[in-house]
Amino acid sequence: MGKIIRMGEYFRRGFLEPSGDQPSLFDWIFSTDHKRIGLLYLYSISTFFAVGVTLGLLIRLELIAPGSTIVGPDTYNALFTLHGVVMIFLFIIPGIPAAFGNILLPLQIGARDVAFPRLNLFSWWLYIIGASMALSSLLGGGGPPDTGWTFYLPFAGETATNVSLAVFAVFILGFSSILTGLNFITTIHRMRAPGMTWTRLPLFIWSLYATAWVQVLATPILGITLLLILAERILGLGLFDAARGGDPLMYQHLFWIYSHPAVYIMVLPAMGVVSEIIPVFARRPIFGYKAIVASSIGIAAAGSLVWGHHMFVSGMSDTAILVFSLLTFIVAIPSAVKVFNWVATLYGGSIRLDAPMLFALSFVLLFSIGGLSGLVLGAAATDVHVHDTHFVVAHFHYVMFGGTGFAFFGALHYWFPKIFGCMYNNRRATWGWGIMIIGFNLLYFSMMLAGLRGMPRRYYDYLLQFSQLNRLATYGSWILAVGLMLMAANLLIALRRGQCVGANPWEAATLEWTVASPPPTENFAQLPQVSHGPYDFKKAGKP
Amino acid sequence: MNTSAQHHDAEGARLGMWLFLLSELLLFGGLFVLFAVYLQRYPDQFIAGGKQLSLAFGAGNTALLLTSSLTVALALEALRRNRYRLCQWLLGSTIGAALWFLVNKGLEWHAKFEHDLYPGSVTLRQAPPGHDTFFGLYYLTTGLHGLHVIIGGVILAWVLCLVRQGRITGTSPTILENSALYWHLVDVIWIFIFPLYYLLL
Numbered sequence: 001m002g003k004i005i006r007m008g009e010y011f012r013r014g015f016l017e018p019s020g021d022q023p024s025l026f027d028w029i030f031s032t033d034h035k036r037i038g039l040l041y042l043y044s045i046s047t048f049f050a051v052g053v054t055l056g057l058l059i060r061l062e063l064i065a066p067g068s069t070i071v072g073p074d075t076y077n078a079l080f081t082l083h084g085v086v087m088i089f090l091f092i093i094p095g096i097p098a099a100f101g102n103i104l105l106p107l108q109i110g111a112r113d114v115a116f117p118r119l120n121l122f123s124w125w126l127y128i129i130g131a132s133m134a135l136s137s138l139l140g141g142g143g144p145p146d147t148g149w150t151f152y153l154p155f156a157g158e159t160a161t162n163v164s165l166a167v168f169a170v171f172i173l174g175f176s177s178i179l180t181g182l183n184f185i186t187t188i189h190r191m192r193a194p195g196m197t198w199t200r201l202p203l204f205i206w207s208l209y210a211t212a213w214v215q216v217l218a219t220p221i222l223g224i225t226l227l228l229i230l231a232e233r234i235l236g237l238g239l240f241d242a243a244r245g246g247d248p249l250m251y252q253h254l255f256w257i258y259s260h261p262a263v264y265i266m267v268l269p270a271m272g273v274v275s276e277i278i279p280v281f282a283r284r285p286i287f288g289y290k291a292i293v294a295s296s297i298g299i300a301a302a303g304s305l306v307w308g309h310h311m312f313v314s315g316m317s318d319t320a321i322l323v324f325s326l327l328t329f330i331v332a333i334p335s336a337v338k339v340f341n342w343v344a345t346l347y348g349g350s351i352r353l354d355a356p357m358l359f360a361l362s363f364v365l366l367f368s369i370g371g372l373s374g375l376v377l378g379a380a381a382t383d384v385h386v387h388d389t390h391f392v393v394a395h396f397h398y399v400m401f402g403g404t405g406f407a408f409f410g411a412l413h414y415w416f417p418k419i420f421g422c423m424y425n426n427r428r429a430t431w432g433w434g435i436m437i438i439g440f441n442l443l444y445f446s447m448m449l450a451g452l453r454g455m456p457r458r459y460y461d462y463l464l465q466f467s468q469l470n471r472l473a474t475y476g477s478w479i480l481a482v483g484l485m486l487m488a489a490n491l492l493i494a495l496r497r498g499q500c501v502g503a504n505p506w507e508a509a510t511l512e513w514t515v516a517s518p519p520p521t522e523n524f525a526q527l528p529q530v531s532h533g534p535y536d537f538k539k540a541g542k543p
Numbered sequence: 544m545n546t547s548a549q550h551h552d553a554e555g556a557r558l559g560m561w562l563f564l565l566s567e568l569l570l571f572g573g574l575f576v577l578f579a580v581y582l583q584r585y586p587d588q589f590i591a592g593g594k595q596l597s598l599a600f601g602a603g604n605t606a607l608l609l610t611s612s613l614t615v616a617l618a619l620e621a622l623r624r625n626r627y628r629l630c631q632w633l634l635g636s637t638i639g640a641a642l643w644f645l646v647n648k649g650l651e652w653h654a655k656f657e658h659d660l661y662p663g664s665v666t667l668r669q670a671p672p673g674h675d676t677f678f679g680l681y682y683l684t685t686g687l688h689g690l691h692v693i694i695g696g697v698i699l700a701w702v703l704c705l706v707r708q709g710r711i712t713g714t715s716p717t718i719l720e721n722s723a724l725y726w727h728l729v730d731v732i733w734i735f736i737f738p739l740y741y742l743l744l
């Protein structure tokens with residue numbers, strides 16, 4: 001935090017300025033200012049991302065050659081479990097909504113704060129408590145959890161490792177997510193500036209809105225599922241124990257009723273970010289605003305009905321398999337609508353390839369690869385072939401990392417000058433981006449091919465015939481890591497030495513660009529009167 | 544503190560509360576789904592299990608919760624009419640009902656334990672599959688509900704203090720309104736639990 005305060009030499013510090021009546025750390029961790037809370041999230045989420053990446057690199061290092069390389073099988077189980085838990089619950093689910101949503105939601109709708117500022121701070125505290133518990137499950141007790149992030153019963157009910165602590169941690173994280181969701185819904189309903197009609201909402205806000213509903217409606221199911229695991233471990237109820245009349249498949253249903261919609265908690269905000277960036281850098285209003293809004297809601301709704309595609313090979317009835325397979329294909333429609341709208345917006349635009357745009361465009365590409373490989377998994381016949389292979393692992397990394405992860409970086413580069421008031425070096429950002437793209441595809445495309453050839457997932461050893469692809473994937477992970485470090489270094493340097501760039505460096509038309517950078521504590525001296533849409537660039541500059 | 548944002552929006556507070564209640568309902572929804580699935584699979588064991596529960600305790604607790612829902616609604620009405628003493632009495636009786644409910648629940652569980660009906664007990668382990676499942680769900684659902692009764696009671700006690708200190712008044716009733724909503728939720732969930740577990744034929 002020290003750095004941020006020092007960079008004030010270059011510009012007015014806005015909300016970053018210490019208020020002076022208490023130690024500056026307290027100024028932050030007890031602040032109810034949505035921008036500060038958003039930044040707290042951003043810092044903590046980025047830290048956990050670095051932890052997750054390190055674990056991922058270790059997994060990859062183990063897989064560089066057949067046989068035991070750096071760790072034994074038990075440690076390997078712990079590594080991929082923690083990697084999954086950290087990436088899913090600490091990075092990708094809260095990532096865009098909690099960090100960028102918090103910072104930008106009030107700014108984009110012309111409000112002074114969210115509806116429940118103190119609840120917002122409470123959510124962050126819950127997040128930190130949950131995260132610390134999840135990470136401390138690594139130490140002491142029965143050793144790090146080894147169940148995979150899905151905590152499948154009956155194994156999770158029996159293993160002696162610290163599963164209870166990790167499960168309780170995720171319960172708390174879920175609670176935090178619900179509170180953020182209900183805060184956002186209320187804010188969007190109640191606090192829009194005069195003239196900010198529903199059809200003038202920036203698409204990022206629409207995506208946060210759809211996400212918030214999924215958060216509120218799906219997360220409680222995760223909550224009860226986690227409580228059931230705890231009950232199983234502590235009281236030994238046997239509700240999912242086939243020997244005692246329970247049904248393990250019921251566990252999987254409950255788990256995926258949350259965890260598939262959670263995929264939309266992860267990806268919808270990312271789509272919102274991309275829908276903000278593309279029009280600004282193509283200098284054209286977004287094509288098909290209403291279609292994008294409708295498809296966000298369509299994805300959230302249809303996506304809630306497809307959880308069964310995770311269980312095709314676990315003994316569901318054939319009818320259920322058929323229905324879930326069909327529903328899964330239906331979700332592809334609204335997703336494709338979005339992709340077509342972005343491409344149509346680009347068509348005939350005068351495109352500027354600054355760093356945010358590069359990340360947004362790579363989102364479209366990588367998400368499409370991820371989505372198409374998802375269709376392979378959504379069709380029961382092909383899923384039987386590639387289920388639980390590295391093909392699945394590659395698929396979800398394309399969607400989650402290539403999609404949401406890259407959109408997160410895009411958001412970081414797009415709003416960086418707004419949040420901190422200074423600009424990073426665009427050439428270095430481009431280099432970082434390029435290196436990441438190469439590393440990413442080498443890493444995950446090799447994994448996809450290995451999976452197609454039968455390399456199983458969550459195995460720490462493999463047959464000789466997979467050696468070459470695994471070696472390539474591990475090299476890819478190193479290149480990716482270099483790109484990530486370059487990106488991080490570039491942004492950190494900018495915090496200290498970045499050029500001051502004024503309120504609206506990208507000449508965007510949404511409301512956050514009408515206030516100073518960084519925004520003043522009060523956001524708007526006077527609440528704005530909105531008279532035009534978010535992508536009306538001719539009128540940009542005027543509120 | 545961002546004071547400018549601390550303006551008061553009762554409508555917004557109510558919307559937030561309703562969303563929260565929705566998520567609470569869905570939390571229990573998971574347990575009801577499990578109940579439905581296992582009931583369909585083991586109808587006989589579930590009916591047998593239901594017969595072993597004490598109808599008297601169940602019905603008594605239902606009556607208690609319904610009454611307490613009424614008293615909390617009356618408390619809100621009293622507050623709106625600025626009759627603070629009455630409001631405090633009504634809140635006090637709601638909290639009393641909550642305590643009584645918990646005592647009943649404790650006695651009921653205790654009786655079950657005496658009959659060797661608890662998770663992992665010998666009787667349940669030897670019973671045919673499904674019987675075990677019924678009691679597992681029974682303890683989980685009523686336990687989780689009991690936890691909500693405790694939380695609701697604590698919230699109402701806090702509200703009572705605020706009314707006493709004059710920090711909740713007839714013109715600023717939002718906190719009492721939302722707490723009453725929460726208490727109604729606790730009541731409504733029980734209204735589902737009671738017939739499902741106690742009145743199965």
Ligand code: HEM
Binds near residue numbers: 057059080393457
């Ligand atoms: C440098 C970055 C990363 C590397 C090298 C990496 C590598 C891996 C590898 C090799 C696995 C396979 C474990 C196995 O099935 O045997 C894996 C699993 C996984 N990764 Fe990553 N990953 C990275 C980033 C991410 C990100 C950004 C996310 C989330 C958005 C993520 C989410 C997951 C999840 C959920 C699993 C499944 C864990 C499990 O099977 O329980 N990873 N990762």
Ligand SMILES: [Cu+2]
Binds near residue numbers: 307
């Ligand atoms: Cu899914």
